[in-house]
Amino acid sequence: MSLEKKVGAALFEVIDPELGINIMDLGLIYGIGVDIEDNVEIKMTLTTPGCPMHDSITNGVKHRVSQIEEVGNVHVDMVWDPAWNPGKMSDKAKGMLGFG
Amino acid sequence: MKSDTNVKLPLAFIIYALIALVVAQAILFFNNDLLLAGQFRLPDIWMGAHFLLLGYAVMIAMGAMYQLVPVAFLTPIWSQKLGYIQFIITAIGVTLFAILLGVQPDNAIYGGILAIIGIIMFIIQMVQTILKQKNKNMMTYFVLGAITSFFLTIVAGFLLAWNISYGGIGSHNTILASHIVLGVAGWFTLLIFGFSYKLVPMFSLSHGFSMKWAKPAFFTYIIGLILLISSFWLDFMFLETSGWLVLFIGFSFFVLDIKEILAKRIKKKLDKPFTFSLLAIGNGLAIHLIAVLLKVTGVDHPTIWSWLIFLYVMGWIIFSILGYLYKIVPFLWWTHKYSNKIGKEKVPTLKEMINEKVSVVLFVLFTVSVIGLTLGALFQIGAVVFIFQGLLALTSLAYAVSIVRVLFV
Numbered sequence: 001m002s003l004e005k006k007v008g009a010a011l012f013e014v015i016d017p018e019l020g021i022n023i024m025d026l027g028l029i030y031g032i033g034v035d036i037e038d039n040v041e042i043k044m045t046l047t048t049p050g051c052p053m054h055d056s057i058t059n060g061v062k063h064r065v066s067q068i069e070e071v072g073n074v075h076v077d078m079v080w081d082p083a084w085n086p087g088k089m090s091d092k093a094k095g096m097l098g099f100g
Numbered sequence: 101m102k103s104d105t106n107v108k109l110p111l112a113f114i115i116y117a118l119i120a121l122v123v124a125q126a127i128l129f130f131n132n133d134l135l136l137a138g139q140f141r142l143p144d145i146w147m148g149a150h151f152l153l154l155g156y157a158v159m160i161a162m163g164a165m166y167q168l169v170p171v172a173f174l175t176p177i178w179s180q181k182l183g184y185i186q187f188i189i190t191a192i193g194v195t196l197f198a199i200l201l202g203v204q205p206d207n208a209i210y211g212g213i214l215a216i217i218g219i220i221m222f223i224i225q226m227v228q229t230i231l232k233q234k235n236k237n238m239m240t241y242f243v244l245g246a247i248t249s250f251f252l253t254i255v256a257g258f259l260l261a262w263n264i265s266y267g268g269i270g271s272h273n274t275i276l277a278s279h280i281v282l283g284v285a286g287w288f289t290l291l292i293f294g295f296s297y298k299l300v301p302m303f304s305l306s307h308g309f310s311m312k313w314a315k316p317a318f319f320t321y322i323i324g325l326i327l328l329i330s331s332f333w334l335d336f337m338f339l340e341t342s343g344w345l346v347l348f349i350g351f352s353f354f355v356l357d358i359k360e361i362l363a364k365r366i367k368k369k370l371d372k373p374f375t376f377s378l379l380a381i382g383n384g385l386a387i388h389l390i391a392v393l394l395k396v397t398g399v400d401h402p403t404i405w406s407w408l409i410f411l412y413v414m415g416w417i418i419f420s421i422l423g424y425l426y427k428i429v430p431f432l433w434w435t436h437k438y439s440n441k442i443g444k445e446k447v448p449t450l451k452e453m454i455n456e457k458v459s460v461v462l463f464v465l466f467t468v469s470v471i472g473l474t475l476g477a478l479f480q481i482g483a484v485v486f487i488f489q490g491l492l493a494l495t496s497l498a499y500a501v502s503i504v505r506v507l508f509v
Contacts, residue, residue, distance in 0.1 A: 014442065017434055019305065019367070020449040047305060050298075052171040052431065056439040063443030085307060086366045097305065098368030 003034045007042070007065050014060045018053060021096055023061070027088025030079065039072040040065055045084045054078075105166050105176075107436040109183045111507075113163025114429060116191050118500035120155025124148050125493035127202070136477055136485045138403035147202030153283065153413065154194045154215065160421050161291060162190070162222055164428055165243075169229055172239060172298040178228035182221060190218025197261075205264050212261040216254050223247055238314040242294025245322060249286025253279055277332045280409065285347065286325050288417045289384070293317065293354050295424075296381070300358055303374045303427060304365035313353040321350030341395040348388040355385050372456050376463045377423030384416035407474050414470045422466065422499065429506050430454055453509045458502055465495040 001009075011032075012024045023029060023044070031043040042061060046054060058076050065074045086099060127148035128135060134145055166183055170176050177183060193214030200208040226247055230240060256279035263269045297314060300306070328343030330336075358381055370378070391408060394400075430453040438447040469492035476484030 015447075015449065017438070017442070017447065017449045018303075018431075020451060047307075048302060050171060050174055051302075052435075056435060056442055059440065060442030065443075067444075089366075097366055099366045 003038060003040070003068070003070055004032045006068055007032050007034070007040055007071070010064050010068055011042075011061065014057070014064050016047075016053065016057065019097070021093050023057065025090040025093040025096075027090065027093070028057075028084065030082075037072050038070050040074045041077060042074070043077045043079055045079055045082075047084050049080050105170055105183075106180060107432050109180060109187065110163040110167040110428075110432055112184075112187050113159045113166065114425070114432075115504070116187075117156045117159035117163065118503055120151045120159065120194075122493070122497045122500050124151035124156060125489075125496040127151060129489045129493040132486050132489045133482070135473075135489060136480065136482050138406055138477065140406050143202050143205050146205070147198050150194070150198040150201055152418075155198060157288065157413075157417060157421060158219075159190070159194070160425065161288070162187075164295075164421075164424070165226060165291075167428065167432060168295060168298070169226065169243075172295065173230060173233040175229060175232045175234075178225055178232070182225055186218055186221040186225060189214060189221065193218050207265065209258075209261040209265045212258060216258055219250070219254050223251055238311065238318060239294045239297050241318055242290050242297070242314075245318065246287050246289075246291035246294060249282045249290060249325070253283040253287055256282060271333075274332045278329050281325065281328055281332075284409070284413055284417060285321075285328075289351075290318075290321065292417065292420050293321070296354075296358065299424065299427075300361050300378075301365075303367075304362055304370060305367040306361045306365040309357070309361045309364045311357055313357040317350050317353035317357065319350075320346055320353060324348075324350050341392070344388070344391045344395050348385075348392050351385055351388045355381060371427070371451065372463070373423045373426030373454070373459050375423070376426075376459075377420050380416055380419035380423060383411070383419060387412050387416060404478070407477055411470070411474060419466065422463070425503060426454055426459055429503050433506055433509070448509065453506050455502065455505075462495055462499050462502060465491060466499070469495055 008024065008029070011029055012022045014023050015021065016023060016026060016028075019026065026047070028046060029042065029044050033041040033043075035041075042065065044061065046057065051057075058078065061076050062074045065071055086094070089097075089099070125148075127144065131142075131144045131148065134140075134142055139145065140149070166177060193211055193216070195211075197208055197211030197215045200211045226243070230243060233240060256275050259269055259275050260272065260279060263272050263275075269275070297311060301309065324343050324345075324347030326343075327339055327346055331339035331343055358378070362378070387408065394404065394408070427450070430450045434448070434450055434453060441447050469488045472484060472488030473492060476482075476488055
């Protein structure tokens with residue numbers, strides 16, 4: 001399995017504590033990049049700017065990804081453009097929220 | 101952006117407030133005969149009312165603002181050190197003031213002065229914090245409107261306490277009416293409006309709403325407050341009816357926005373405590389409508405108006421706070437205890453930190469108590485007032501315990 005895929009799989013274990021749904025199914029992860037030294041760059045967003053869980057979730061992502069053996073440094077790039085919208089959620093997340 | 105506020109600061113306010121809630125309801129229970137007689141302007145009722153409004157509602161509002169202002173306005177608290185000093189002074193001042201109102205009203209001003217110093221420190225703290233906000237929005241104006249009303253409320257309150265101690269100020273009743281309107285409608289309502297624009301979308305995960313009624317709601321409600329307060333000073337009945345009508349229209353604009361936010365929510369199944377806060381919005385709208393109808397039909401019986409003010413305070417303000425607190429305290433405690441553990445080990449969700457089933461029972465009991473108490477008083481049935489004020493006091497105690505329990509998860 002490639003390191004990108006390992007990181008993606010690990011992020012399924014980071015749960016948004018307010019919604020009780022993992023950040024991958026919520027569609028918060030926009031991209032995972034790995035350089036030649038296995039440093040990981042994660043581009044992500046939150047459901048709303050000014051989310052009080054901002055630091056908690058960002059640190060959760062760093063902690064979980066750092067636990068993967070091959071990973072070097074982890075950098076989280078929080079972006080607001082494009083803004084998150086419900087269409088980014090998986091069907092599983094939509095089902096859990098009773099949406100759609 | 102996280103709230104940089106140390107958890108101890110908002111929690112200190114919240115724990116003091118929960119104790120004050122139980123004390124207030126116990127005082128009102130032991131004076132249920134005065135409630136039955138509709139005698140609200142007596143020292144013991146003043147004591148209970150000020151423990152409820154200053155001790156519980158104001159202290160909760162202060163604690164919640166120390167937590168929510170940095171989150172909602174994306175700016176850190178101006179001085180946390182001032183926050184701790186302000187907490188101690190306000191807590192001592194409010195306690196002393198409420199007790200003196202009950203046992204030595206002539207000396208209440210001394211407790212009042214201390215409470216006012218604490219409140220002014222809070223106002224300076226919040227104004228300094230909010231002024232640092234880069235991009236002002238409608239929420240900013242609601243909170244500034246609320247803080248301005250709060251300042252005017254304590255000025256009016258100081259004049260009342262001065263008059264009780266030394267006399268010499270005419271228009272005591274007019275100042276009292278202005279004090280009540282500025283406090284409950286100006287400070288609390290504008291504050292709940294403002295924070296609801298952040299909290300309702302956040303807790304319902306709403307997207308794509310417009311907030312198009314926020315500005316009309318703000319200006320209309322402010323105009324309503326000015327009209328109503330002016331009517332007390334000018335003693336002009338038409339102005340009073342107009343004031344209530346404009347307040348109702350302002351509240352309706354706010355409800356239109358909340359309706360749109362909820363219609364566009366993604367989280368279809370809402371948490372029960374949050375639903376209770378939404379129910380309080382419905383209560384608030386109904387109470388404003390009843391006030392308009394009473395004025396239009398010329399109903400001026402003081403007992404009816406006393407109980408309408410009671411319903412305004414309990415059904416709208418206190419119920420809103422009771423519901424939101426079930427979300428705010430778990431969030432505070434989760435951030436303190438689990439924020440650095442997420443991603444390393446399994447941590448509970450916010451919902452797992454509360455017992456939602458118990459909250460439903462408590463919220464039903466609060467609703468039943470308030471309805472029973474009001475009906476008992478309006479129909480002058482002593483046993484009903486006794487039972488439901490007793491139930492309200494016990495429910496408040498159980499509620500306080502259920503919130504404190506979160507801190508042991």
